[in-house]
Amino acid sequence: MSYKETLLMPKTKFPMKGNLPNKEPERQQQWEEENMYERVQERTKGRPLFVLHDGPPYANGDIHMGHALNKILKDIIVRSKSTMGYHAPYVPGWDTHGLPIETALTKNKKVKRKEMSVAAFRQLCEDYAREQIDRQREQFKRLGVRGDWENPYITLTNEYEAQQINVFGEMAKKGYIYKGKKPVYWSPSSESALAEAEIEYHDKRSPSIYVAFSVKDGKNVLAGDEQFIIWTTTPWTIPANLAITVHPDYTYVVIEEGRQKYIVAEGLLETLKTELEWENPTVLKTIKGRELEQITAVHPLYDRESLIILGEHVTLDAGTGCVHTAPGHGEDDYIVGKQYGLDALCPVDDKGYFTKEAPGFEGLFYDEANKAITEKLEELGALLKLQFITHSYPHDWRTKKPVIFRATAQWFASIENFREDLLQEVRNVKWLPEWGETRLYNMVRDRGDWCISRQRAWGVPIPIFYGEDGEAIINDETIAHVSELFRQHGSNIWFEWETKELLPEGFASEHSPNGTFTREMDIMDVWFDSGSSHQAVLEEREDLVRPADIYLEGSDQYRGWFNSSLSTSVATTGKAPYKAIISHGFALDGKGRKMSKSVGNVVVPNKVMKQLGADILRLWVASVDYQADVRISDDILKQVAEVYRKLRNTFRFMLGNLNDFTPSTDRVAAEELPELERYMLIKLQELVNKVRKGYDDYQFASVYHDLHNFCTIEMSSFYMDIAKDTLYIEAADNKYRRAIQTVMYDTLTALVQLAAPIIPHTAEEVWDFIPETNADHVQLTDMPEHAAVSEDERRLSRKWDQVMAVRDDVLKALEKARNEKVIGKSLTAEIILYPDADWKSLLENAGDLAKLFIVSKAGIGGDKQTAPASAETFEHTAVEVRPAEGETCARCWTVSETVGNDEDHPDLCEKCAEIVKTHYSQV
Structure with missing residues (x-):
């Protein structure tokens, strides 16, 4: 036998082996054929609604590890909620407008944009975006992400754009939208204004210069033979200089060095001695900053004045305390210049080249002009020092090239008018991690007005009409009409139809007595697009609701989608579009470095899934502390x-x-x-x-x-x-x-x-x-319910926790005996326990101790004090290990003295012999 x-x-x-790379696609195909998303929604219908609103990834290129981290986190949440008592729909989305798609067509696809109409180019952009959506959709589905993939939201669709127009109109109605000429981040490489969210900082080598401005009219405060010293790292902005700003409360000194008199802040004098290599400057006079107001200096390059003005933004962190002020090239400069009636002079065009308003430098690219301007200053005797520094400088996040501040006519959303409402809503939101509240609060508190216009082709048009007198026309009638037109025909009609065809029939305005109108050709910032999703998705779709329970995105979205969504929602509804914000970190390589193709350390989700499977990638996502950067x-x-x-x-x-x-x-x-x-x-x-x-x-x-x-x-x-x-x-x-x-x-x-x-x-x-x-599917079931443990169960648990502690002691004693060759496998052993008195009854009532400890025989001797010297002593018991007496059963492998007692089965212990005879007589 x-x-x-x-x-x-x-x-x-x-x-035993999962073979996930091959099996997962088959499983996903099954889910798709069985309409699993719809089945889940049908099963949970009527439960409390839980909405995780998807922040739209940009429709361009294959997904990267950041995408995978983000989408898997969302899927874990949605799947868990749908099995924990909620109805949790998930509508994925895509952000589709903006420069990257334009660039992909003109550079990668070699599309000649200048040779086609705007509408034709925009159609190519849409076609390309839809191709990218299809590509990314399959990759997201391969991650195992369950969602309404056949009905996603896309920012280029008619219904989305129509709702975005409504958001814009509501903000305009409340007086939050205005047009103004002021300095904004301008990207010469993109030929467009940028929002703060589109800026990233990289190190840049720049010239650092000290320049002297001779006093023209000292207003009886100065003698007139002095020179103000300014410091700047942007020599190219000197042609736009209109003023020098000093702090009203700082003390300034007139010093004499050699045969020249200079004016600088007293608090920076010691630093400037070293910087400008002054041997023995003599202080001739001290003056409060406010006393210098309205004094004029001579521009070092041109025959015009530079006015001395007062500003609270002046600091003593660096420079001279006398700040070079070009209102057309800096936000602080613009604000303080406006108080003194200074023009926002900006002699640089859309591509970053000097115009005729900068005589002597016309046609030069701004960055290349640094050298020419510095040489001219030196020739005129105004340059005191030139050196080069490497500092953190703003760059266009798309082209990775430096940006400038440039005054242009732009459309803005006035944050100031509802800033307090924004801050209150930030306080009302739940934040994970908690520091997210402080981060967004400070951003909202400190941000300026939002530049929402862009000088590009691929985006949602700004729905503004102009009268014959140049006045902007926007009201409920025009907004409702344009919104409905976009819903029916899409926004491309803005670039295809005549202006009169875009206006309501019979529309008239006092601004156009002859009935002639023009329209705005700028488009909206892409952050306005995605930031309108609370209206265009959560309100538009019947299966969702505003506010969403959660927005979950990378930590870069505090300045991006979290911010723009909050601004548009509070502006139009008075409330945040989300109840909670969860942010995650970035995916880094194993050494904590940013992934880079040039370094060769990029981990690609598609490759991981082909080698290991999506479940391994998902398990990795679950294993990390995603609120920080992950490796x-x-x-x-x-x-x-x-x-x-x-x-x-x-x-x-x-x-x-x-x-x-x-x-x-x-x-x-x-x-x-x-x-x-x-x-x-x-x-x-x-x-x-x-x-x-x-x-x-x-x-x-x-x-x-x-x-x-x-x-x-x-x-x-x-x-x-x-x-x-x-x-x-x-x-x-x-x-x-x-x-x-x-x-x-x-x-x-x-x-x-x-x-x-x-x-x-x-x-x-x-x-x-x-x-x-x-x-028939686990995802069509609920998780086991949370249940309190009763007092009886707690007592039982405590008892067995103690038994488990003794078991740990026994395992240690067996391991030592095995190492010392006292026994072989644990089934060759017999153990005798010598527990503390209060643990003895515990072990006596623990059932079959031999089975519990996986030995052939186990018993209880006396207490710890009576244990033999050979026993191993632990906190609550002593354990004696010795070889079990008897023979090894050929069936159960325990050592038993009953082996051989049964004549029919002499190789078996009595217990096994009885089982075999009773149940396996035919074997």
């Missing part, structure tokens, strides 16, 4: 893959041991379960509670660790190890065996439901093998 055939070994077709590398992914392997093996072991278990007939009632099994179900409930809290608090790393620890420690290292003896050796219908299977069934079902939001492909695969589930 082969006793091996009498053992109930695990049997399952669930494969990813091949080594890190290997570690995550090892955790996945352990989870999968745990699932497989339980499936294998449930192969002969039918829950409807074999389940053991809860009240009939032995204490150890009840203890494991308590542990399972504690896990359920912890995991649900982790999902509720958006702390997915804790979910990851709790699931991993439970599978590897509570199950693999403890319970499954103990259970093997009973599962394999006892008869199939043995009640204790069925009790273990009952626990394993409930545990496996719960674990799969708990893990499904993170590893949905694997969870569905396991679910297919679990007998008698209550749904």
